[in-house]
Amino acid sequence: MNSEFTIAVHSLALLAHIPDHMASSELIAKNVRTNPARIRKIMSILRNHGFVRTKEGIGGGYILACNPEEVTLAQIYGCVSNGTLKPHWCSGDPEESCMVSSNMHSVMDQIFCEAEVYFTNYLERITIASVLEKIKQGLCPLEKEK
Amino acid sequence: MNSEFTIAVHSLALLAHIPDHMASSELIAKNVRTNPARIRKIMSILRNHGFVRTKEGIGGGYILACNPEEVTLAQIYGCVSNGTLKPHWCSGDPEESCMVSSNMHSVMDQIFCEAEVYFTNYLERITIASVLEKIKQGLCPLEKEK
DNA sequence: CGATACTGTAATCTTAAAACGTACAGTTTG
DNA sequence: CAAACTGTACGTTTTAAGATTACAGTATCG
Numbered sequence: 469m470n471s472e473f474t475i476a477v478h479s480l481a482l483l484a485h486i487p488d489h490m491a492s493s494e495l496i497a498k499n500v501r502t503n504p505a506r507i508r509k510i511m512s513i514l515r516n517h518g519f520v521r522t523k524e525g526i527g528g529g530y531i532l533a534c535n536p537e538e539v540t541l542a543q544i545y546g547c548v549s550n551g552t553l554k555p556h557w558c559s560g561d562p563e564e565s566c567m568v569s570s571n572m573h574s575v576m577d578q579i580f581c582e583a584e585v586y587f588t589n590y591l592e593r594i595t596i597a598s599v600l601e602k603i604k605q606g607l608c609p610l611e612k613e614k
Numbered sequence: 615m616n617s618e619f620t621i622a623v624h625s626l627a628l629l630a631h632i633p634d635h636m637a638s639s640e641l642i643a644k645n646v647r648t649n650p651a652r653i654r655k656i657m658s659i660l661r662n663h664g665f666v667r668t669k670e671g672i673g674g675g676y677i678l679a680c681n682p683e684e685v686t687l688a689q690i691y692g693c694v695s696n697g698t699l700k701p702h703w704c705s706g707d708p709e710e711s712c713m714v715s716s717n718m719h720s721v722m723d724q725i726f727c728e729a730e731v732y733f734t735n736y737l738e739r740i741t742i743a744s745v746l747e748k749i750k751q752g753l754c755p756l757e758k759e760k
Numbered sequence: 761c762g763a764t765a766c767t768g769t770a771a772t773c774t775t776a777a778a779a780c781g782t783a784c785a786g787t788t789t790g
Numbered sequence: 791c792a793a794a795c796t797g798t799a800c801g802t803t804t805t806a807a808g809a810t811t812a813c814a815g816t817a818t819c820g
Contacts, residue, residue: 469615469699469701470806470807470808471701471702471705471807474701474703474722475705478705478706478714478722481714482712482715485714492765492766492767493766493767499706499710499712500705500715501704501706502808502809503808503810505769505811506808506809508767509768509769511767522767522768523766523767523816524765524766524767524815524817525764525765525766525818526764526817526819527765527766527818527819528766528767528816528817528818529767541725554615555615555616555617555620555778556617556805557620557779558620558647559617559621559646559647560624560645560646561645561647566628566645567750567752568624568628568631568645568746568749569646569647571748571752572624572627572646572749575745575752576623578748579745582736583733583736583737586732586733586735586736587729587732587733589732590729590732591729594725599721599725602721602724603714603721606713606717606721616778616779617778636795638795638796639795640795648780649779649780650796651780651781651782651799652780654796654797654798657796658796658797658798668795668796668797669787669796670788670795670797671786671787671788671793671794671795672788672789672790672795673789673794673795674787674789674794674795674796676796701807702776702777703807
């Protein structure tokens with residue numbers, strides 16, 4: 469799995485945390501610890517699915533356009549990272565006469581595909597709001613030092 | 615997730631398919647479509663967990679040492695690829711004063727860790743025997759051409 | 761209107777992880 | 791003792807992920 473799912477969740481949690489501000493890609497990138505172009509690419513996807521609104525020009529940026537209590541991580545995973553559970557590498561060789569070698573690829577595909585259904589079912593129970601709540605339950609940096 | 619899990623499952627299914635033979639790392643590697651050294655490394659782990667027996671010297675190789683009806687993919691995942699569900703890349707910065715940035719990493723860790731439990735629960739229901747059965751249900755290459 | 765501060769998007773470069781290949785010591789068998 | 795294996799370590803190659811750069815498009819403000 470690539471980390472675009474993580475970045476999308478992070479960005480949405482951040483926007484949910486400052487629902488009154490427009491956040492620029494630069495601000496989000498700094499918070500996430502990546503580069504603005506990557507953020508813009510991912511936010512474009514989220515905008516196409518209606519999770520955020522974007523505004524170009526001065527004072528523009530990104531703002532939450534959904535109810536964080538309702539949007540689940542499953543929805544985010546689905547539009548940003550669907551199908552990335554299984555590794556790229558494929559086992560076996562379809563041209564091989566041994567059926568184990570020639571059929572293993574499709575069997576593993578099936579298994580990973582079904583596993584992703586279960587994974588997604590789990591993500592269905594986590595909302596952006598609950599992520600933000602977990603963040604708030606964790607101590608802030610200053611409190612950690614005590 | 616790396617593909618060592620896939621290779622381990624493939625190798626065990628192959629050994630279950632030829633339970634009377636010793637299979638050399640070269641033979642397994644050809645079937646899986648990788649190199650013998652990689653197979654030997656993974657088989658070493660499987661041997662340490664009692665899933666296969668190995669024999670060095672002439673006529674040596676690997677042979678199944680477990681009941682394929684009983685061994686689940688969860689057990690294999692557990693010893694070969696545990697903890698590889700979450701991506702390596704980490705979001706946020708623990709030193710940042712914004713709590714979203716500083717706490718996101720541990721929150722996502724939690725989420726992936728719990729997701730892995732669900733993933734493993736799913737794998738618990740799949741045995742080596744059932745993988746082999748699925749392979750046999752798939753058509754062999756010659757039949758595919760018809 | 762034109763300068764400024766943004767997004768959108770594509771192309772290319774860099775980096776890091778995955779996979780490969782090689783080597784060689786250790787072991788069993790004939 | 792030679793042959794055919796495993797065990798394991800190490801260096802190389804390949805590939806995917808991520809970073810960087812660039813620039814066109816758009817909104818705002820003076």
